[in-house]
Amino acid sequence: MSYKAINLGEKFGLFTEQWQPKVIAEMNDYQFKIVKLQGDFIWHDHKDTDETFIVIEGTLRIDFRDGAVEVGPGEMFVVPKGVEHKPFAESEVKLMLIEPRGVRNTGEESGERTAANDVWI
Amino acid sequence: MSYKAINLGEKFGLFTEQWQPKVIAEMNDYQFKIVKLQGDFIWHDHKDTDETFIVIEGTLRIDFRDGAVEVGPGEMFVVPKGVEHKPFAESEVKLMLIEPRGVRNTGEESGERTAANDVWI
Numbered sequence: 001m002s003y004k005a006i007n008l009g010e011k012f013g014l015f016t017e018q019w020q021p022k023v024i025a026e027m028n029d030y031q032f033k034i035v036k037l038q039g040d041f042i043w044h045d046h047k048d049t050d051e052t053f054i055v056i057e058g059t060l061r062i063d064f065r066d067g068a069v070e071v072g073p074g075e076m077f078v079v080p081k082g083v084e085h086k087p088f089a090e091s092e093v094k095l096m097l098i099e100p101r102g103v104r105n106t107g108e109e110s111g112e113r114t115a116a117n118d119v120w121i
Numbered sequence: 122m123s124y125k126a127i128n129l130g131e132k133f134g135l136f137t138e139q140w141q142p143k144v145i146a147e148m149n150d151y152q153f154k155i156v157k158l159q160g161d162f163i164w165h166d167h168k169d170t171d172e173t174f175i176v177i178e179g180t181l182r183i184d185f186r187d188g189a190v191e192v193g194p195g196e197m198f199v200v201p202k203g204v205e206h207k208p209f210a211e212s213e214v215k216l217m218l219i220e221p222r223g224v225r226n227t228g229e230e231s232g233e234r235t236a237a238n239d240v241w242i
Contacts, residue, residue, distance in 0.1 A: 001185070001187045001188040002188060003183075003185065003188050003189065003190035003198070004190065005176075005190055005191065005192040005193065005196040005197065005198045006196060006197050006198065007193075007195060007196045008195050008196065008197070009195055025173070025197060025199050026171075026199065027171040027172070027173045027199050027219065027220075028170055028171050028202075028221075030151070032173075032197070049149055050147075050148040050149050051148070052146070052148045052153075055126075056195075062124075064122070064124065066122045067122040067123060067124050068124065069124035069125065069126055070126065071126040072126065072128075074128060074129050074130055074177075075126040075127060075128045075129065076126065076127050076129070076146060076153070077124070077126045077127065078146050078147065078148050081149075098148060098219070099148075100149075
């Protein structure tokens with residue numbers, strides 16, 4: 001049988017829109033999503049799950065109510081469940097998110113940044 | 122408060138031994154582990170969970186009973202639960218594994234490749 005690895009660079013080359021996570025793989029009930037971000041996200045949290053950010057290109061800043069973290073290429077950060085955070089990227093950032101299937105990107109908030117779930121690429 | 126991203130390159134610089142996964146982060150009950158591999162692993166499977174391989178440097182081959190996949194830098198592959206596999210690396214590979222906490226690297230097999238769990242770095 002023929003098996004094929006998932007190439008992140010190739011997947012990022014398939015779209016240009018920002019703030020719209022695309023699923024590239026699943027592991028049990030978790031999804032790997034890639035997304036391009038630029039500008040400000042909104043304050044939100046995820047009550048029931050941690051959320052993992054792995055930066056592939058660019059620098060992501062994640063603001064917390066009491067501080068911030070900068071995440072550059074080849075770096076990762078896990079935002080604990082229930083912790084309010086607001087991603088920000090001055091220039092476009094390419095990143096991979098890992099979280100359980102069905103988590104809404106804006107948590108319990110909604111608005112123009114709320115993205116469709118389960119969009120595969 | 123001061124927050125710090127996890128830098129994969131920095132973490133890989135902290136050890137030289139092969140086949141000994143080190144935990145660098147947790148997300149809910151899942152662990153992110155980094156490991157250096159070279160040579161042959163053993164045939165095994167994980168009955169209860171998928172297992173994610175993300176290659177950071179080098180090329181990993183994962184053999185299956187009916188084929189194989191090559192996973193290079195910036196590529197990933199999810200081995201489904203219950204599927205027998207045997208990782209192999211001609212030259213040293215640096216990779217990140219993602220799987221639930223407590224999964225034994227050799228599945229139900231044991232031997233010289235069986236590594237301690239929950240070793241953080």
